[in-house]
Amino acid sequence: MSLSYLSRRSLMALAAALSVGAPGLALAQAKIKVAAIYTVPFEQQWVSRIHKALKAAEARGEIEYKASENVSNADYERVMREYATAGNQLIVGEAFAVEAAARKVARDFPKTSFLLGSSGKPQAPNFSVFDNYIQEPAYLTGMIAGGMTKSNKIGMVGGFPIPEVNRLMHAFMAGARETNPKVEFTVSFINSWFDPPKAKEAAFAMIDKGADVMYAERFGVSDAAKERKVLAIGNVIDTQKDYPDTVVASALWHMEPSIDAALKAVKAGSFKAEDYGPYSMMKHQGSSLSPLGTFEKKVPADLMAKVKAREAEILSGKFSVKVDDSQPKSGK
Template identity: 65%
Template sequence: MRKTPFHIQSRRSFLKSSIAGAAVAVALPAGAFAQAKVLKVAGIYTVPVEQQWVSRIHIAAVAAQERGDIEYTYSENTANTDYPRVMREYAEQGYDMIIGEIFGVEQEAREVAADYPDVAFLMGSSFKEDPALANLSVFDNYVQDASYLSGIIAGAMSESGKIGMVGGFPIPEVNRLMHAFMAGAKEMNPDIAFQVSFIGSWFDPPKAKETAYAMIENGADLLYAERFGVSDAAKEKGILAIGNVIDTQPDYPDTVVASAIWHFEPTLDAAIAKVQAGTFTAEDYGTYSFMKEGGCSLAPYGTFEGKIPQEALDLVAKRTEEIKSGAYTVTINDEEPKSS
């Protein structure tokens, strides 16, 4: 585990532009929280903050700090075996809220939370909230709306009708995104075929890259990059990719056509407001990631403007409005996806 204060992290160029943009995007009216307590918030992450999923939490926390709502510090690369200990350390230090991900340490983390009823815990989890544990709320990145839209683009851009999909682990938060993406692709091409593989890691770019190579050898001409490393393989082999959670097109301008973006700000801001108001309790914050809540979006097409079939663009626009209005609902399927 390495504890890294924000002033050191700010030197990391990978997150600089995203953090600056988030600070502007979520800026609130002056004095909105003028009378509210500035919360001490700690993040605990099992991977580097550059990793897609965690980076979205980190960016939202930095924005809240720059806005003046919280004082934020974090620990990254925390092993699951150390996670409960780090939770206790922050709780003992008087932090008001602890955020992070307990997918691999559910029982132990909930036992720690029970020992500190005055500390609010907002944790990524595959399980639901427990009313008996009032100070622990759960969340997940329910960005199936944006994933579905990115699938429409993928279905229109694949010429071979073969798409490769590389994920970390077949857990609900990954499975639902893949299923939504596949549903979108099938709207453009009902006969499209998928190769699906999981690398058994949240951060192993070389392994993800090798898995993607194999899919390309098997005929895939477009890849779903749920993990880092996949877009590198696509770039090297001259095929296209669809991003996930973050917008990587600036790094792969000729490769990444579109990306489903997760915005953690609505989730974190709702929790901050409730802690400040003294109303924080056990809840499932998953719906704050829905498109209608501002929790996800489809990234700008950038260098692919004018290169995507109009039929796909029209359907994306139509579905976007329907999703926001509630007229169309993207199916949430948490079962493990299979290859065609």
């Protein structure tokens, strides 16, 4: 048997293996199928961070990604079941108003991995939860707000008074009190995750009563602050480019550490019911204080020195920001 014949046979065998997909090659090239279900638009602050992290994984070639936005609560379970039935290995979303339905679907698809924003606990074997534990940078933005207010009055407009919002507001308030013990807060909730006009009106009412710094937990607040020429503190995303003379700083949420940890577990076949919330903390690079940008020279140097010192203590573990999930109230 000639060498050339053997070579031809080897090449033919290799070509055949490639055409049907050799097991090793298929495993190396397999992408995780991921689906996400959002009850609000992609651009909404909270959801935008999850969507951004998943789009980054898609751009790296790690996942096949499909997503649905503006899914009503009544439709959530149906969409979730469709994605699970279609063979998606990981389903991501927020279960705050559809908790029972989401957990029911997870029980019906025990081999599918679920990672959902939730105030509840993980549910074995496959329902993991996450949260935006960004109370640390929220505290730091509060310190800035306390040092920037001239009227000693800060307005705060939130979506719903649930733990995920309450803890950020409390952290912000505690930070503001550190740099300004005289500060007073006006707090209100618009009972919506995405209603910029309603948030704007609530902010106007606070500004009319003397608030000169606004905590923009929702879209619409910074618009009111811009119109009335007062300052705003952002939450979850950095909107300073849209409000260069209004938004001083923001507490940023980075969902990448949580998503990347979940994808690694799914790929390894080790995904289980866990709390991914801690991945949002500063030590995991899941949150951060935004750069001052256009306010670099407008924020007093001595104030920023205090903020940076506190930030260093948070990162080193010397200082811990209290987690308070109770509903915040107006007052001192």
